[in-house]
Amino acid sequence: MTDLLGIGASGVRAYQTAIGTTSENIANAGTAGYVRRTTTMNEVAAASRGINGNAPLVASGVVVSGIARESDELRQVAVRSAGADLARSETAVTWLDQIEQALTRSGLSGALTGFFNATRAIAADPSASAPRLAMLDSASGLADAFKGTASQLAQLGRDLDATAGNAVTTLNDxxxxxxxxxxxxxxxxxxxxxxxxLLDQRDQILEQMSALSDISVTMDVAGRATVRLGSASGPVFVTPGVDPGKILYSRNVDGAVSYGLRRNGVTQSVSPSGGALAGIADAAQRLAAATTEIDRVATEFVDGVNAVQAAGEDLDGHAGGAMFAIGADAASITVTLTDPRGIAAAAPGGGTRDNANLASFDTLRASGSAEGAVTALVAENGAALSSRRTVAAAQTSIHDGAIAARDQMSGVNLDSEAVDLMRYQQAYQASSRVIQVAREIFQSILNVS
Known part of the structure; x- marks a missing residue:
């Protein structure tokens, strides 16, 4: 009789736990990062045996051996890997788009075209003041366009540093x-x-980390994670029982990004191949190339224009003076010629009606190719942006597929949970009935006696 009561009681306890687990699944069906749980049950080994010491006399009920998470580590790895690839591309797309805007917002290409067209307008009447004033206006607008483009690229660099700093801080946290x-x-x-x-929280953090940098993860029997940055041979970032490392970020004067991992007093170089940090490094490389090219175009343009000026004569018969000045970069360009009579349209000794020297501006336009260089730079960045967007679209599909495959196993399906809930309720009621029957039998025995 006591065995019957014990079996019923064990069933009540076990199925009460199972109902609670199923209810928890249903309640957290929409909770991000929640992994479906199941109640693991085992038969209780019989304590007594028959006369011959072999077969058990009676069964002894059921016991809950634990709460299991329906998680597949291989699918988690696939989600992290796909997420790291996607984050790199999406980050690069964001910054390439901003670089494109910086290269085009100030109208540098149009300003270059306007300047060279202004030189041709003077050729029709070299002594007229209106076209000369128009040329100086276009020169001023061009200088502003160069400075505006350079300033916006420089601001992007500062924004990039701030974004990288925030990403590194988040990863360290x-x-x-x-x-x-x-x-x-x-x-x-x-x-x-x-x-x-805790395991749910662990997986969420690992997924967030992979969006910042590609990682390699191993687990011990307790589920504790050891994280390496990059491949399985990368430097250890987090390991159980030891303080985690710290990621460092820097960008040198040439615009190149570098990352380091400082741990136990030692700093190792790190080169993420995935995640936002890798995307930031890609963007920094593109930004540095664009800045260098704009500075080169500005310097060569200024040198070329000033050389044309020096080779001709102005309206007063003097050798032409410099029209522009520039320092170390395009942001420092200025217009130094303020008197429209100082534009050297004539060849030496040609007089006020001569326009022979203006042909050198056409030669400079063709040989220096400032317009073409700026157009090519914008087109190159645009091609890279388009390519990245295409890759990001494909990686989004891969990432979505990996999440769907993971959630198919670890996500909560309300239909199946409802079926389990009914099944466990019926089992709970049946176990309760066993206890009730046992009590009735026991009471009948007492009444007989």
Missing amino acids: LATGLARINDGLSRATPGSTGSAQ
């Missing part, structure tokens, strides 16, 4: 959080609800 979860898992009871919650 995630590492600190993962270290705490590792510590919690070392004390949590395996198969418990608390352990499952």
Whole structure:
């Protein structure tokens, strides 16, 4: 009789736990990062045996052996890997788009075209003041366009540094959080609800980390994570029982980005191949190339225009003076010629009606190819942007597929949970009925006696 009561009671306890687990699944169906749980049950081994010591006399009920998470590490790895690839492309797309805007917003290409067209307008009447004033106006507008483009590229560099700094800070904070979860898992009871919650948090943090940098992860028997940056041979970032490392960011004067991992007093170089940090490095490279090219075009243009001026004579018969001045970069360009009579349209000794020297501006336009260089730079950046967008679109599909495959196993399906809930309720009621029957039988025995 006591065995019957014990079996019924064990069923009530076990199925009460199973109902609670299923209810938790239903309640968290829309919770990000939640992994479906199942209640693991085992038969209780019989304590007594028959006369011959072999077969059990009676069964002894059921016991809950733990709460299992329906998680597949291979699918989690696929999500992290796809997420790192996508984050790199999306980050690069964001910055390439901003570089394109910086190259076109100030109208540099149009300003160059306007300047050279203004030189041709003077040729019709070299002594007229109106076209000369128009040329100086176009020169001033061109200088502003160069400075505006250079300033916007420089501002992008500062914004890029701020974004990278925030990303590195976030990654370091995630590492600190993962270290705490590792510590919690070392004390949590395996198969418990608390352990499952920590494992959910662990997987969420790992996924967030992979969006910033590609990572390689290994787990110990307690579920504690060891994280390496990059491949399995990369430097250790987080490991159980040890303080996590710290990611460092820097960008040198040439615009090249470098990352380092400082851990236990030692700094190692890190080159992420995925995640936002890799996208930032890609963008920094493109930004540095654009800045260098704009500076080169500006310097060669100024030198070329000033050389044309020096080779001719102005309206007063003097050798032409410099029209522009420039320092170390395009942001420093200025117009130094303020008197329209100083434009050297004539060849030496040609007089006020001569326009022979203006042909040198056409030669400069063709040989210096400032317009073509700016157009090519914009087109090159645009091609890179278009290519990245195409790659990002494909990677989005891959990432979505990886998430769907993971959630197919670990996500909560309300239909199946409803079926389980009904099944466990029926089992709970049946176990309760067993206890009730046992009590009735026991009471009948007492009444007979």
